Amino acid sequence: MNSTPASPTLAAGASAAPALGAALTLLLATATGLAVASIYYVQPLLGLLSADFGVGSATIGLLPTLTQLGYGAAILLLSPLGDRYDRRRIIVVKAATLVAALASAAVAPGFAALCVASIAIGLTATLAQDLVPAAATLAPEAERGRRVGQVMTGLLLGILLSRVAAGSLAALAGWRAVYGTAAVAVALVMPLLWRGLPRFVPATQAGYGALLASMAGLWTRYPALRRAALAQGLLSVAFSAFWSTLALVLAGPEFGQGSAVAGAFGLAGAAGALAAPLAGGMADRRGPQAVIRAAALLVFVAFAAEAVAPASLWGLVAVAVVFDLGVQAALVSHQSVIYSLDPASRSRLNAVLVSSMFVGMASGAALGSALLAAFGWRAVPALGALAALGALAVARRGG
Incomplete structure (x- = not known):
């Protein structure tokens, strides 16, 4: 992807008030909510999945466990990359891979394939943890708490409402519709993020190992x-x-x-x-x-x-x-x-x-x-x- 005039460059540690207006704040909040919701959709679906794949309650419990493990691992191993590379590019790449992971879950032919997709969903749903620091960087210092709070509202609503949405949609159209709809939703916001966010100049040139050690x-x-x-x-x-x-x-x-x-x-x-x-x-x-x-x-x-x-x-x-x-x-x-x-x-x-x-x-x-x-x-x-x-x-x- 090539940058466009609509996406100016922003130093990673800089604060730019004009860059974080109401529209971009809403977009970041929406994308954050959709990303983090991805790891919770599975919870109300476990009964349907158990019956569909013919596995017991102990085995079906692997799905939320693998999703959470993928999310936890990526927080430590992938989120720090936002200080090393253009955060906009990381956000869009993660969004694209999250779409692929959700789509894979929607068409998973068996339980093993769904387990693999669940790990991928957890890894890429950490997109949410790239969007929040992006908001903090774009917000002027005097408004940082309020702007970050607005984006966090999207994250928190994604956590709290994902179970309700997934359970309701699954009752109407089945569990595959939940993952398919989620993939479409993330796909729709992905080009908006690419055009709406500026390019972020990396804050450090440290290698990956040094980046992790620096924490x-x-x-x-x-x-x-x-x-x-x-x-x-x-x-x-x-x-x-x-x-x-x-x-x-x-x-x-x-x-x-x-x-x-x-x-x-x-x-x-x-x-x-x-x-x-x-x-x-x-x-x-x-x-x-x-x-x-x-x-x-x-x-x-x-x-x-x-x-x-x-x-x-x-x-x-x-x-x-x-x-x-x-x-x-x-x-x-x-x-x-x-x-x-x-x-x-x-x-x-x-x-x-x-x-x-x-x-x-x-x-x-x-x-x-x-x-x-x-x-x-x-x-x-x-x-x-x-x-x-x-x-x-x-x-x-x-x-």
Whole structure:
């Protein structure tokens, strides 16, 4: 592909206010949501896939596992390339390969082929983690938190609404239609990204090995990065413990609800996600540390109340809205902190932060499931409250 006059060159660490208007912000938010949604479509499809391919529940569970493993590996191994090469080219190449991966899943002739496609989807869905640093680079410093928050709203809505969309479409047209529609959606935004984004001059000429090794140097050099990674990782423990056990809890004797209600809880979480731009704006005006402390306290209060309150479906809805708001507000504010540390290393800084979240989510899912089995539902929000309290303690050390 050749560059066009519509795509000017932008230094990787520069901030260019005119380059990130409302239209481009909307495009980045949409593309980010579509990319990250790709790794969650499979979750509500597992029953259909199990029946279609004739495999048991333990085997079909490989699909979301392989997708998440591909995503986690690519965050560490591919996302840092945004500091070394033209980020626009990386974004478009990843979008094209994501289209191919989704299309391969849609026509997969067997379970093994779908497993391979799932890995590819996870690897290329990290397109989302290239778009967010791009937004941070394009935004003027005074508006960075708000603009990144707007793009993050797309990412968060993609996570929370993907299950609802996939389940509804699969019920109407089958699971292959989910992957096929997703491929078409990403294909439609791909040329818009190529024309709308400027070319980014690489921030470093370091080799690939040195680029990966430098992330350890960033961790050592910046205490603010370590605090952000630890605090957001703890909040991710709480986030994942709740969402990974919710369907089982709703189906249990206390609530007696089916999968449709569990899927609808994504809408409750989306209400919290919509607060991300507001949190970014507050971080711009009052400083991110104040927002982070308030957000962690909000998560603590929500889970502590659920741990002791009587069983109530509407109470669970309120918890989902409040704690999601807190987790997302903290994430946007933490991104505002780390993106200001070293403009030339934004992709690597983002990779460190998101990797800590990935570890937190994996830990939260494992701990939440174990606590639910051993002690019942109340232990899960108790874990969330404890994790949020830890995040608040870390945030208070940041001043």
